[in-house]
Amino acid sequence: MKRVLIVLILLMVPMTALGSDLSKAFYDGVSHYEAGRYDDALETFLSISDQGIENGKLAYNIGNAHMQKRDLGQAILWYERAARLMPGDPDLIFNRNVALAQVKDRQEEVANPVLSVLFFWKKGVPLKSLQWLAIGSGVVFWALLALQVFLRNTPMKTAAALCGALFAILASTALWDTAMDARIHKGVVLPKAVSVRSGLSDTATELFTLHAGSRVVVEQQRGGWVRIAFAEGKIGWVKKEAVGVI
Missing domain, CATH: 2.30.30.40 (SH3 Domains)
Known part of the structure; x- marks a missing residue:
């Protein structure tokens, strides 16, 4: 596995704001993991998660501890939870792929061939990245539109139209994927x-x-x-x- 040692993380808020109990639990988990006491490390890291704290690195580390205990199901569960919070993390991607390679069942995803061709570009693009792309294209579209109205420039109008079309595609796709993610x-x-x-x-x-x-x-x-x-x-x-x- 790549980088199996616990990463010293700062959660979503400063360590001082976590309170002494959670801070101590985190450092205890680090010590347990580095000493090879994976049961104890898992228990302490789960105690942080049980406080309602959702953090990609925390979920990733819990997955690593499960992998060390050879609990493949729980490891992949926590890797998948981590992937929702930090989808582009290279260490997570590597360890997750190592774990998935050990799964006995091979799943063939059935996709609509027409939609696969039309939306080939978004394959592998995380939902969060898609949402930010939609927001960014929207900002550029409205900026170009405002400039076109102010300058009455024909090339600017063309650029605004193209950017508007891109914004419509990205926004509709992001909305659809967000709805599906919430429903499924x-x-x-x-x-x-x-x-x-x-x-x-x-x-x-x-x-x-x-x-x-x-x-x-x-x-x-x-x-x-x-x-x-x-x-x-x-x-x-x-x-x-x-x-x-x-």
Whole structure:
């Protein structure tokens, strides 16, 4: 793994604002991890997370601790949570890919071929980056429009029109992706293996088996069960505790 040692992070607020208890817990976690006491490190870092603190580096370090404990499902869950907060971090990308390479189930994403061609440019672009691109293009568009009105310059009008078209595409795509991100709940399979069944019972027909680290879409929850979708045609029920929601 790349850079498995705990990174000395400053969370989203200054360390002094965290309070002595959380500050001490963080430094204790660092000491435990560097000494190879991964159970203790995990416990202390989770105690920080349990305070409601969401930070990409913290989630990344929790994922690293799980990887050291060979808990692939939990490691990928926390790497995915970290990726939502710092999608472009190179160390996270490296460690996440190392973990994903160990997942037994290979998922084939089914995409609309027409949409794939039209929106090829946004493949791999994080949602947050897409949102900022939309905001930036909007600012440039309105600036060019204001200059065109003031200067009555034809080339400026053309540039404003082109930038306006770009802004419309980026903004609509960002809005759509934001809505989908809020509506679709993604999860990760946690146990080494779990049977996906046709109904809400241990005696229901086993449809297929998934293994630790497999990423799924959580479609609905009913009682202590959740219905998940792994790929086209691979949908079924598993117990709620078998899936960690990203």
